[in-house]
Amino acid sequence: MAPLEADGARPPSSGKRPATTPGSLAGFESLEQLLKEYVPSDKLEEALRVLHGSKSGKPVSELPLSEEVLSSAEKQDFDIQAYQFSAAAEQLRAPRVVRVGVVQNAIVLPTTAPYAKQRQAIFNRVKSIVEAAGAASVKILCLQEAWPMPFAFCTREREWSEFAESAETGPSTRFCQDLARKHNMVLVSPILERDEAHGGTIWNTAVVIGNNGNVIGKHRKNHIPRVGDFNESTYYLEGNTGHPVFETAFGKIAINICYGRHHPLNWMGFGLNGAEIVFNPSATVGELSEPMWSVEARNAAIANTYFVAAINRVGTETFPNAFTSGDGKGAHKDFGHFYGSSYFAGPDASRTPSLSRCRDGLMIADMDLNLCQQVKDKWGFRLTARYEMYAKLLSEYVKPDFVPQVIKDPSL
Numbered sequence: 001m002a003p004l005e006a007d008g009a010r011p012p013s014s015g016k017r018p019a020t021t022p023g024s025l026a027g028f029e030s031l032e033q034l035l036k037e038y039v040p041s042d043k044l045e046e047a048l049r050v051l052h053g054s055k056s057g058k059p060v061s062e063l064p065l066s067e068e069v070l071s072s073a074e075k076q077d078f079d080i081q082a083y084q085f086s087a088a089a090e091q092l093r094a095p096r097v098v099r100v101g102v103v104q105n106a107i108v109l110p111t112t113a114p115y116a117k118q119r120q121a122i123f124n125r126v127k128s129i130v131e132a133a134g135a136a137s138v139k140i141l142c143l144q145e146a147w148p149m150p151f152a153f154c155t156r157e158r159e160w161s162e163f164a165e166s167a168e169t170g171p172s173t174r175f176c177q178d179l180a181r182k183h184n185m186v187l188v189s190p191i192l193e194r195d196e197a198h199g200g201t202i203w204n205t206a207v208v209i210g211n212n213g214n215v216i217g218k219h220r221k222n223h224i225p226r227v228g229d230f231n232e233s234t235y236y237l238e239g240n241t242g243h244p245v246f247e248t249a250f251g252k253i254a255i256n257i258c259y260g261r262h263h264p265l266n267w268m269g270f271g272l273n274g275a276e277i278v279f280n281p282s283a284t285v286g287e288l289s290e291p292m293w294s295v296e297a298r299n300a301a302i303a304n305t306y307f308v309a310a311i312n313r314v315g316t317e318t319f320p321n322a323f324t325s326g327d328g329k330g331a332h333k334d335f336g337h338f339y340g341s342s343y344f345a346g347p348d349a350s351r352t353p354s355l356s357r358c359r360d361g362l363m364i365a366d367m368d369l370n371l372c373q374q375v376k377d378k379w380g381f382r383l384t385a386r387y388e389m390y391a392k393l394l395s396e397y398v399k400p401d402f403v404p405q406v407i408k409d410p411s412l
């Protein structure tokens, strides 16, 4: 199919990449870029209305950014996109608009480089993206899962545990504290945590740093995968922090770390505790999870009437020694491609396009948090839920003598 430039649809998008670029979708950085290239603009709006939901009949609108921020992204070669989730004007409440951002990034140095150098190179790269977010007045920013390190848990090798650090005083927390203070920004920093008070146990943890640079608290990943190359349970087990919601200067936030997105009750826990925005910092690869990616965070936003930010790392990470994963695949040295594609979803079923599948990126959105209550009042999911009935079922289910409620056709 030829591009539609000739009949005036729209010029070629900047999202074009050589088809050989790792992670590219037939030569495009994202599904939306591919659609932009081939679907005439009037029809594209209709297609996106159905695909991404709508705000008064239109896809989520773009948010203009300053030249300074745009040119910094271009110079440093990261994808930047910005959108706005508006809400209806209310008579008794002022809008509560908060500017939120997410960062996706590849590791910078090969996994064979000295660890201190690998981490410092990631710090330098992430700093430049966080600085752009700060210049764009982002007030709550979340980084990707285990952002200061390669996602080495596929290997099962012990030495990668060296990247674990204190959630309260480790180098990543100190790095984020400086940036949080500088930009008056809440920063969510998902790291590999070493808990010195409990024998140096390791956790997969998101540290929430307040806009004054203080550590507000932390949350430990609730669900640990045992699928494909995700051998994380060799390093850490299920978290013990429940479903905390962090009340920040800019809104009530929570973090559902990666594999927790497959568990609807996990999402529900954060909703019951009052989250308005739930971040889902992830590290996941195409072959395994891409068909689920565009569905799960969006469904969680709808079912729990809050905003969700789905964040995935990007790039292919190759490790020195081959590993196997008990799934019949031969020994290999990489996880496959982390497909990026971070996006925001609103409680009203609208969503943004995705960030690049091939490049680092910063996505920004203005969210009017009034939308959460407006959608609750309209759809009444919290009103109509049957929590006592679910609680009863669950309390029965966890008993060893549970008998499933099955009514068999007596004629069988």
Ligand SMILES: NC(=O)NCCC(=O)O
Pocket (backbone or CB within 6 Å): 145, 224, 225, 230, 257, 258, 259, 260, 282, 283, 284, 285, 288, 289
């Ligand atoms: N990081 C992580 O939990 N990945 C598991 C794979 C997935 O959930 O897509």
